[in-house]
Amino acid sequence: MSTEQGTGARLFGLGYRGYEGERRTPRWAMLTIAVFTVRRVLGLGRPARHKVLPAITLAIAYVPALVSVGLAILLEDLPVGDLITYGEYMFFIGSALALFSALIAPEALCPDRRSGMLGLYLAGPLDRNRYLLAKSAAVLAVMLLITLGPLLFMFAAFVAAGHGPTLGETPELLLQILVVGVVAALGYASLSLAVSSFTTRRAAAAVGVVLLLLVPVIVARSAIESADAPDELDLLSFPFVIGELSYRVFDEFHYEGTPIERLSTSTIAAGAVAWIVAGALVCWLRYRRTENYR
Amino acid sequence: MSDAIATSQGPPPVVSARGVVKRYGRTTALAGLEAEIGPGITGLLGSNGAGKTTFLSLILGLRIRDEGELLVLGEDPATSGLTVRARIGYAPEHHDLPSELPAADFVRHLAEVHLLPRRAAVQRANDALWLVGLGEERFRSVGAMSTGQRQRVKLAGAIAHDPELVLLDEPTDGLDPVQRTEMLDLIRRVGTEFGMHIVISSHHLEEVERICDAVVIVEGGVVAHAGSLADLRQGPEGFLVEVDERTEELAALLRQRGVDVTERDGLLLLGASDGGHDAVRDAVAELGVGLRRLVPRGRTLEDVYMGTEL
Numbered sequence: 001m002s003t004e005q006g007t008g009a010r011l012f013g014l015g016y017r018g019y020e021g022e023r024r025t026p027r028w029a030m031l032t033i034a035v036f037t038v039r040r041v042l043g044l045g046r047p048a049r050h051k052v053l054p055a056i057t058l059a060i061a062y063v064p065a066l067v068s069v070g071l072a073i074l075l076e077d078l079p080v081g082d083l084i085t086y087g088e089y090m091f092f093i094g095s096a097l098a099l100f101s102a103l104i105a106p107e108a109l110c111p112d113r114r115s116g117m118l119g120l121y122l123a124g125p126l127d128r129n130r131y132l133l134a135k136s137a138a139v140l141a142v143m144l145l146i147t148l149g150p151l152l153f154m155f156a157a158f159v160a161a162g163h164g165p166t167l168g169e170t171p172e173l174l175l176q177i178l179v180v181g182v183v184a185a186l187g188y189a190s191l192s193l194a195v196s197s198f199t200t201r202r203a204a205a206a207v208g209v210v211l212l213l214l215v216p217v218i219v220a221r222s223a224i225e226s227a228d229a230p231d232e233l234d235l236l237s238f239p240f241v242i243g244e245l246s247y248r249v250f251d252e253f254h255y256e257g258t259p260i261e262r263l264s265t266s267t268i269a270a271g272a273v274a275w276i277v278a279g280a281l282v283c284w285l286r287y288r289r290t291e292n293y294r
Numbered sequence: 295m296s297d298a299i300a301t302s303q304g305p306p307p308v309v310s311a312r313g314v315v316k317r318y319g320r321t322t323a324l325a326g327l328e329a330e331i332g333p334g335i336t337g338l339l340g341s342n343g344a345g346k347t348t349f350l351s352l353i354l355g356l357r358i359r360d361e362g363e364l365l366v367l368g369e370d371p372a373t374s375g376l377t378v379r380a381r382i383g384y385a386p387e388h389h390d391l392p393s394e395l396p397a398a399d400f401v402r403h404l405a406e407v408h409l410l411p412r413r414a415a416v417q418r419a420n421d422a423l424w425l426v427g428l429g430e431e432r433f434r435s436v437g438a439m440s441t442g443q444r445q446r447v448k449l450a451g452a453i454a455h456d457p458e459l460v461l462l463d464e465p466t467d468g469l470d471p472v473q474r475t476e477m478l479d480l481i482r483r484v485g486t487e488f489g490m491h492i493v494i495s496s497h498h499l500e501e502v503e504r505i506c507d508a509v510v511i512v513e514g515g516v517v518a519h520a521g522s523l524a525d526l527r528q529g530p531e532g533f534l535v536e537v538d539e540r541t542e543e544l545a546a547l548l549r550q551r552g553v554d555v556t557e558r559d560g561l562l563l564l565g566a567s568d569g570g571h572d573a574v575r576d577a578v579a580e581l582g583v584g585l586r587r588l589v590p591r592g593r594t595l596e597d598v599y600m601g602t603e604l
């Protein structure tokens with residue numbers, strides 16, 4: 001190969017050599033892991049089969065919002081009360097929330113311990129707390145897609161279709177949406193992370209999450225109705241806690257005589273916080289004791 | 295344990311351990327380990343349960359020692375774990391890497407976790423994979439790769455961020471002889487051409503002997519031997535003689551002729567002296583016995599490891 005002098009030719013691909021460039025802070029490592037995890041759990045950059053479940057779950061979560069908005073646009077005379085309300089939404093998408101939380105956290109945590117990636121991560125500029133924070137942030141971000149996303153979408157669509165709140169009502173409604181979306185995401189993320197910290201198998205963790213969501217619903221209600229147990233026992237059913245909290249936050253009247261409806265708003269809020277804290281604590285303690293340095 | 299510490303006058307040690315103790319409940323994994331690992335390539339030898347893995351995890355700051363002092367690249371990994379680990383590359387023993395990820399993505403991800411910006415991480419992941427001979431294969435998923443290729447991917451992941459110290463845990467595990475030779479050559483090249491200090495944890499004495507500059511042998515949680523390979527190999531001066539028969543008569547004859555002779559296990563150990571070779575030759579000829587061996591006394595790494603020095 002011959003080159004003439006002064007042609008500005010440059011040599012690329014010098015091969016492996018020392019690195020003198022920028023090195024970032026450990027926060028960059030956390031961000032890298034969080035982004036990597038979000039992509040992984042949503043199936044991005046992975047074969048098509050890994051995209052199917054997240055796509056179905058997202059569809060389930062957004063369909064009520066789409067239908068509600070569609071009806072509002074098509075049938076202009078339809079009373080707003082006949083549409084799905086913000087407060088009802090968490091009940092409507094209960095199956096999507098259960099499915100998503102059974103899918104996301106196990107996918108985020110279990111393979112790292114099973115494949116030895118956890119050891120590789122911890123051999124880098126990370127510690128267990130930073131690793132867990134990165135993973136939790138990723139799971140929370142993905143959970144927000146279905147807890148906060150549909151509510152915000154519905155709000156924006158209603159506003160666009162002329163069914164939105166007045167200008168004065170908007171800040172309060174946005175705050176309510178934010179509170180419900182974030183608390184629901186925190187709760188589902190926290191409990192599914194806790195369950196996932198007990199096993200290296202995704203399937204086992206997924207089953208565990210579903211059982212944790214469903215079994216207390218049945219057991220607590222049966223105990224209250226047949227054994228005269230206190231109404232507070234209903235707080236063990238996280239889907240009920242989030243559903244009822246959603247009604248209360250949006251100030252929507254709703255009474256069907258269920259035990260949780262007889263509890264005060266502060267008790268229900270305390271129940272939600274207890275779920276979030278307990279889940280996070282269990283997960284943290286599990287990883288604190290883990291010595292997986294393969 | 296006079297030879298337990300490889301003292302160095304020149305550059306500062308890469309790893310310096312003084313009286314390091316690590317216990318797991320009632321089990322003592324490291325019982326006052328003393329070692330200095332200098333620049334270059336160092337082999338960390340020891341049987342299973344000797345304390346190698348515990349020592350590596352202490353170097354990485356993944357576990358905290360109970361007693362003693364430990365400095366890695368001049369810093370205490372127990373208190374500066376993040377800083378130390380950012381300067382270290384690590385390739386684990388296991389081959390269970392994320393199977394769906396292409397090798398380039400896996401190595402790039404590790405480089406980013408080790409604080410390289412995205413663009414640099416992509417570039418260096420490619421460079422590292424080319425270096426280990428996987429340039430053409432870098433977009434294949436790790437799960438579809440052979441054990442030998444995965445070992446190379448792990449090495450690429452350990453060096454992509456240009457660490458100062460690379461820890462390789464059994465880097466030739468699962469490789470056939472040809473792959474093993476290639477991997478050892480590659481490690482030697484990484485250690486000599488790119489200025490990285492390398493610590494190889496291994497069971498294979500011949501591998502360590504082949505590419506390492508120094509060795510630390512851990513047994514029972516303490517350092518049994520340590521030092522440069524040249525120093526460790528250096529045995530007592532003189533010769534070792536083995537004959538077919540009449541060993542005692544040969545020894546007596548050699549003593550008569552002023553040669554310093556010691557008998558051990560049917561062998562004759564001759565001290566260093568001028569004319570030793572000639573004396574043996576003449577005595578053997580005179581007695582008419584067959585000479586099986588006449589070799590300089592010295593040590594292989596196996597002799598050191600097994601304590602079978604002659």
